[in-house]
Amino acid sequence: xxxxxxxxxxxxxxxxxxxxxxxxxxxxxxxxxxxxxxxxxxxxxxxxxxxxxxxxxxxxxxxxxxxxxxxxxxxxxxxxxxxxxxxxxxxxxxxxxxxxxxxxxxxxxxxxxxxxxxxxxxxx
Numbered sequence: 001x002x003x004x005x006x007x008x009x010x011x012x013x014x015x016x017x018x019x020x021x022x023x024x025x026x027x028x029x030x031x032x033x034x035x036x037x038x039x040x041x042x043x044x045x046x047x048x049x050x051x052x053x054x055x056x057x058x059x060x061x062x063x064x065x066x067x068x069x070x071x072x073x074x075x076x077x078x079x080x081x082x083x084x085x086x087x088x089x090x091x092x093x094x095x096x097x098x099x100x101x102x103x104x105x106x107x108x109x110x111x112x113x114x115x116x117x118x119x120x121x122x123x124x
Contacts, residue, residue: 013088020074023049023056027075031058034069034081043071 020029032043046059061070061084068084069092081093 011091013085013090014082015088017061017070017072017082017089018080019047019058019072020056022054024054028073029056029075030071030073031061032071032073033061033064034071 017031019031023029029047030045031047032045035042035044046061048057050057064070064084066084066086070082070084070089072080072082074080077095077097079095080091082089083092
């Protein structure tokens with residue numbers, strides 16, 4: 001899955017990674033770096049819910065290398081996947097339901113990937 005996202009053309013780019021700013025226990029937003037290791041799909045969380053208040057703490061990701069994949073979850077049905085391209089973050093896929101991810105293969109056109117494939121460790 002990570003290889004598919006790294007190869008995607010992308011739909012648009014952002015200068016700053018659009019991350020969720022506020023925490024709520026229903027949507028449980030997060031930001032995670034995606035890696036493939038020994039045929040397994042791993043998430044390294046770089047965000048943390050607050051101990052007080054509602055502002056989500058997210059690590060500055062300016063240090064990550066090119067082609068790094070990041071998952072940004074806004075809610076249980078709204079995920080976006082970004083790839084670091086130089087000084088920009090390119091949207092390469094998004095999920096708006098629990099079963100499919102739209103991967104932007106050529107500009108704004110997309111192909112669907114089953115969410116089960118993302119969770120399956122043998123699909124990478």
